Amino acid sequence: MFHPLRVSEVDRLTDDAVAVTFDVPPELRETFRHTPGQHIAVRRAAPAGANGNNGGGAEDGEDGIRGEVRRTYSICAPAGPEPALRVGIRLVEGGEFSTYALKELAVGDTVEVMEPTGRFVLEPRPGHFAAVVGGSGITPVLSIAATLLAREPDARFCLVRSDRSVASTMFLEEVADLKDRWPDRFQLVTAVSREEQQAGLGSGRLDRERLTRLLPALLPVEDIDGWFLCGPLGLVAGAERALRGLGVRRDRIHQEIFHVDEALAGAPAAAAAQDLADATLTATLDGRSGSWPVRDGESLLETVLRARADAPYACKGGVCGTCRAFLVSGEVRMDRNFALEPEETAAGYVLACQSHPATGEVELDFDR
The missing domain is CATH 3.40.50.80 (Nucleotide-binding domain of ferredoxin-NADP reductase (FNR) module)
Known part of the structure; x- marks a missing residue:
């Protein structure tokens, strides 16, 4: 879920990078309490005529379904009882959000921010x-x-x-x-x-x-x-x-x-594979389930997004891991995977943005 947060600081780090700090209101402190190493997703309406990039991970992507630009940024602030939400943003050539952040974003502006996620973390221990x-x-x-x-x-x-x-x-x-x-x-x-x-x-x-x-x-x-x-x-x-x-x-x-x-x-691992015709996807998200036909050539994430605008995603490039889901039944092929650890794929997790049906019936659970 996204929440509108006010920008409290924009600090220039280098010629092509800034640190952005968001105010977290008291009622959202638990929501935005993070584990060291986690990231947040941000979104804004895509500028008119923008050409999004849905691959490569580090590029900002535009969701052609809703005309949004989404991007993930890691939290650089230490974790503590009072969540400090500060991220570092480096300019990416052609990146819609990073260009906006470096050239336009100012104190007092509001940005829609998703709660922290990610498994590249370390809980403090000896x-x-x-x-x-x-x-x-x-x-x-x-x-x-x-x-x-x-x-x-x-x-x-x-x-x-x-x-x-x-x-x-x-x-x-x-x-x-x-x-x-x-x-x-x-x-x-x-x-x-x-x-x-x-x-x-x-x-x-x-x-x-x-x-x-x-x-x-x-x-x-x-x-x-x-x-x-x-x-x-x-x-x-x-x-x-x-x-x-x-x-x-x-x-x-x-x-x-x-x-x-x-x-x-390199090329996607299964780029030459033929998508299965007439496949059906069943997905559970926030406790609600639904089933939809998978259109020719679309990923399972795109199938869900046609019916559920709240499906989690950010980069669409197989990098951030925001769209991770558990494969309950059926088989899928993933084009790329730069986000899941081998232990996660062995346990049955897939990236919905990179997954295509390999059997006639596929079921995903985004809540596990």
């Missing part, structure tokens, strides 16, 4: 944790690290971050503050890909080979209690392969993709 992030991938990890260090005195955190340049680095001051407040428990390693820096790593991308050499020199890699990888697909995929090669168990690696480069993603 242990040694680490993250490898790229660009705006710092946003959820900033909330995770700040909350963990403030709440759990027996926890440590190592942040390895990569950016194009120092000038393009988001949340420089906030990360520096973590280092100042917890110098013995917070370790920071920085790398820039397009310029030399006086401190930190030499210039260059943090690819699989470089991380394979770097991480064991920084940490007892196999003993880390949780790894959090966030950023573009290339960085996250390379970091996962490096960690797996270093002996890290799969269940200790958590991922969130912020941008999918089409050249890296």
